[in-house]
Amino acid sequence: MAGPPNLLIERPPQQRDGARAADVLSAVLxxxxxxxxxxxxxxxxxxxxxxxxxxxxxxxxxxxxxxxxxxxxxxxxxxxxxxxxxxxxxxxxxxxxxxxxxxxxxxxxxxxxxxxxxxxxxxxxxxxxxxxxxxxxxxxxxxxxxxxxxxxxxxxxxxxxxxxxxxxxxxxxxxxxxxxxxxxxxxxxxxxxxxxxxxxxxxxxxxxxxxxxxSTPAGARGWLAAMTDPGLARCLALIHADPERDWSLGALAAASGLSRSAMTERFETMLATSPMRYVRDWRLCLAGVALSTSNRAIAAIASEAGYGSEAAFNRAFARAQGMPPAAWRRLAQQTG
The missing domain is CATH 2.60.120 (Jelly Rolls)
Structure with a gap:
């Protein structure tokens, strides 16, 4: 039986920006x-x-x-x-x-x-x-x-x-x-x-x-266009790969290879939001999924979304989704 090769004939290809964008989409899905x-x-x-x-x-x-x-x-x-x-x-x-x-x-x-x-x-x-x-x-x-x-x-x-x-x-x-x-x-x-x-x-x-x-044209703005920006794509991939991490602006910027100001500017330009608001909104989206598909306690879902109290989570979720978490869960159970 042949053993493992002693050397690599070719260098493994570096991840292209298109592949990185695909990683972000895959992480979301x-x-x-x-x-x-x-x-x-x-x-x-x-x-x-x-x-x-x-x-x-x-x-x-x-x-x-x-x-x-x-x-x-x-x-x-x-x-x-x-x-x-x-x-x-x-x-x-x-x-x-x-x-x-x-x-x-x-x-x-x-x-x-x-x-x-x-x-x-x-x-x-x-x-x-x-x-x-x-x-x-x-x-x-x-x-x-x-x-x-x-x-x-x-x-x-x-x-x-x-x-x-x-x-x-x-x-x-x-x-x-x-x-x-x-x-x-x-x-x-x-x-x-x-x-x-x-x-x-x-x-x-x-x-x-x-x-x-x-088919997203060059120069376009929005979430799909943001995935074609190398720095933003790296940042989005980090957030979606580990949404529960206690991210800070500095940690995200360093991991993305961007300065704080450059990262903040790109988020505002491409996504019309800030990096920390993006993290919050994604966590609330995941919380909505957990409410709809599980019977986990709302307090546990709130903690996972980064909220220190259930009351603060209830207010934030209601602002984002148009109804409080308990009502969201009841409606999901009625139509599921």
């Missing part, structure tokens, strides 16, 4: 796990249009629900915020803020309300909703992902209201194959299919996010 699945299969025919409300996000727990549609077959239009977008087979659209929108074919089609027509949950199989007769058929997979990081203000400020990827036109063959597997799992349900669908849906959404990061 690890800390705030995506969860969700395809919720239903929507198959209308002829001319039709959906109601703009209620939103799929209304079915999710508080803390950030991102509705999505995957166009499996046919074409349709999407209307939101005064604009119309043509959707083709293989397109994926996601709405990080649950923005109201309509889908349809033609001009005066029948109004359908898929969200209201869904059967009571839990579902043993993916519901299939069919509408209309004759005319071209459209098939969409619709649902939402619970993406708690969308409640994190710096990230919210960096995301658009609509994420749109064309898996055919953009040369994303592997993603198109992933969607084909999602369809197969819906059409031929098997043991463990719901879990498989959840994972495949998460992969699809992560790639949509990565495509958006890669």
């Amino acid at each position: 690890r800390a705030v796990r995506l969860s969700g699945s395809v919720q239903f299969c929507f198959m209308p025919k002829g001319e039709w249009q959906t109601d703009a409300a209620p939103s799929l996000a209304s079915l999710a727990r508080p803390g950030g629900a991102t509705p999505f549609h995957i166009v499996v077959q046919g074409t349709c239009w999407l209307k939101m915020e005064g604009r119309t977008v043509a959707l083709n087979e293989g397109d994926v659209v996601a709405f990080p803020f649950g923005t109201g929108h309509q889908l349809g074919v033609g001009r005066d089609g029948a109004l359908v309300t898929p969200v209201k027509d869904l059967p009571p949950r839990p579902w043993r199989e993916i519901p299939v909703l069919r509408y209309g007769e004759g005319g071209p058929a459209v098939r969409l997979l619709c649902g939402y992902l619970e993406f708690a990081a969308a409640s994190f203000q710096p990230l919210r400020d960096g995301l658009p209201t609509l994420l749109h990827v064309r898996t055919k036109a953009d040369g994303l063959g592997w993603l198109h194959a992933t969607i084909a597997q999602i369809v197969a799992e819906v059409d031929q349900p098997r043991a463990g299919g719901v879990s498989v669908l959840e994972r495949l849906t998460e992969i699809t959404f992560i790639e949509v996010l990565r495509q958006h990061v890669s």
Whole structure:
């Protein structure tokens, strides 16, 4: 059996800025796990249009629900915020803020309300909703992902209201194959299919996010653009790798290779916040996840978020999320 090499032929590559940015995104996705699945299969025919409300996000727990549609077959239009977008087979659209929108074919089609027509949950199989007769058929997979990081203000400020990827036109063959597997799992349900669908849906959404990061123009501002700044990317990676650490401005600056003034200026310019406020807001975001997904004592969550008293945590959390921690937890339990 061959032993280990005595020397390295090549020097290991240094981490590039793009890789560092990916590390920040990965850290966020690890800390705030995506969860969700395809919720239903929507198959209308002829001319039709959906109601703009209620939103799929209304079915999710508080803390950030991102509705999505995957166009499996046919074409349709999407209307939101005064604009119309043509959707083709293989397109994926996601709405990080649950923005109201309509889908349809033609001009005066029948109004359908898929969200209201869904059967009571839990579902043993993916519901299939069919509408209309004759005319071209459209098939969409619709649902939402619970993406708690969308409640994190710096990230919210960096995301658009609509994420749109064309898996055919953009040369994303592997993603198109992933969607084909999602369809197969819906059409031929098997043991463990719901879990498989959840994972495949998460992969699809992560790639949509990565495509958006890669298309961020030079000179842009916001959280996604900040990841392309070497100094800021190092700083963000440190915060997200160890959010419970008792960070100080000096410790962050030294570890990031920046002066205090340079780091503070870059945070203000790119993220419209200060380094310490960023740390606080991320801890509160993680606290919201803990409240929604566990029964841990609020006092323990408050301490982990860096607050010396539960009362101080309650005030800060209510300012950040619009309701006190106990109310947040109750709402999550009701909708979970």
